Amino acid sequence: MTPGRPPRVLVDATSVPADRGGVGRYVDGLLGALGVLGPERVDLVVIAQRSDAERYRRMLPEAQVIPGPAAIVHRPARLAWEQTGLPLLAQQVGAEVLHSPFYTCPLRTGSPVTVTVHDATFFTEPEHYDNTKRTFFRSAIKTSLRRAGRVIVPSKATRDELIRLLDADPTRIDVAYHGVDQAAFHMPTEEEKARVRARLGLGDSGYVAFLGAKEPRKNVPNLIRGWARAVVDWPHPPALVIAGGQGHDDDIDRAVADVPSHLRLLRPGYLRYADLPGFLGGALVACYPSFGEGFGLPILEAMACGAPVLTTPRLSLPEVGGDAVAYTTEAPERIAEDLADLLQDEQRRQILAKAGFDRAKEFTWASSAEVHVTTWKRVAA
Known part of the structure; x- marks a missing residue:
């Protein structure tokens, strides 16, 4: 990289799912x-699914946005292309850094690679994943830690777990907290709340609201x-x-079957993005x-x-919530006790709502982007 010139970075956005889940929120933000x-800060090239190319062109008018091959909409084809087509593209566009935002990366490239490893729960909570998924992501994380020039993680807890469990080199891991889109996620008006209801x-x-993937780690049955x-x-x-994707936790249906008939439980699936603040x-x-x-x-x-948020003090969650959220455990008995206390204490809910709203302002995508650019400069140099 020429001194004083921004690094040319190819970001592989082909792993972004159509439903705009966690990885989609991260890449978009x-x-x-x-x-x-x-x-002036980063010379950006983005490779994306064809369905996302126009979206990113509007978002990034000064960047080069390239639609990927049609076949990579299917995961096996995308993973194969990642090993062959992506390194070739990096060479063609003259990338000085290739950033892979979702665990996996090419094994051989002509330019250095950075990878985002989002969590270490495949190692700390293995019982909450099926064998195929657990094996795949464990292997991907180990490979990325070995092959990448630097690794980006979204929390100190994730960094510490990678060091503790996998003997990762702490000098090659950078923490870039996620941000929140204040325009998309804002204090809703009474009209927005009423529309969702x-x-x-x-x-x-x-x-009571839950929004997220319905996978075992989220603990929806005990909720x-x-x-x-x-x-x-x-x-x-x-x-x-309980809103969000359907997931693969069979225990949810068993928990639903035991709910007393006079209680009301709704599973609306995905909500419109515009309805999330009101929800x-x-x-x-x-x-x-x-x-x-x-x-x-979430x-x-x-x-x-x-x-007002009720969550657990597990791994990174206290880094995000701090003193602005209420905490419980994963056990249904404690969830019942702590949720009942919070539901019956309107003053405490108001205090938490204000504290959480103020704390959320500290997490910005601008700050996250600055860490990413610093990482890319270090790798390119």
Whole structure:
């Protein structure tokens, strides 16, 4: 890299899913912030799925955006292309750094590689993954730690676990906290809250909110059991709304089957992006009793929407929530106790909502982008 000239970086955005889950939020937030920094700070090239190419062109008018081959919409084809087509593309565009934002990276490239490793729960919480997924991501993380010039992680907890469990080199790991899009996740108006309640058929009823993937690590079955135990004897019990992708946790259906018939549990699936502030900010409590997270973007987004949050103190979650959220354990008995206490204490909910909203402002994609650019400069040099 010529001194004084920004590094030419190829960002592989082909792993972004259509549903805009966690990795989609990360890549979109990061690229948006890099676009604001402009070509004076980073000479950006983005390779994306064809369905995302126009989106990124609008977001990054000064960057080169390249649509990927049609076949890579399928994961096996994308992983194969990552090993062959991606290094060739990096060479063609003259990339000085190739950034892979989702665990995996090419084994051989003509330019140095940086990789984002989002969490270490495949090692710390192995029982919450099926064997195929656990084996794949464990191998990918080990390979990335070995092959990448530097690794970016979203929390100190993730960095510390990689060092503790895999003897990773701490001098080659950079912590870049995720941010939150304050325009997309904001304190909702009463009209926005009412619109979501109407769409969910809740009327004026209060509800507890969960938003996220329904995989075992998220602990949704125990959330259902804890909520049911907390409100079963209330004259006007709040509903539980579990929104997000369908996931693969069979225990959820078993927990649902045990919910008393007079309680109301809704599973609306994906909500419109525009409805998320009203959904999260309109909840009595946003509850996220995860077994562990690499960052915990859902609780940050709930905080940004002014929701009082109840979560667990596992791994990175206290880094995000700090003193601005309430904590419980993963057990349904404790979830029931702590959720009931919070639901019955309106003053505490208001204090947490204000504290969480203020704390969420500290997490910006601009700060994350600055760390990424610093990492790329170090690698390119």
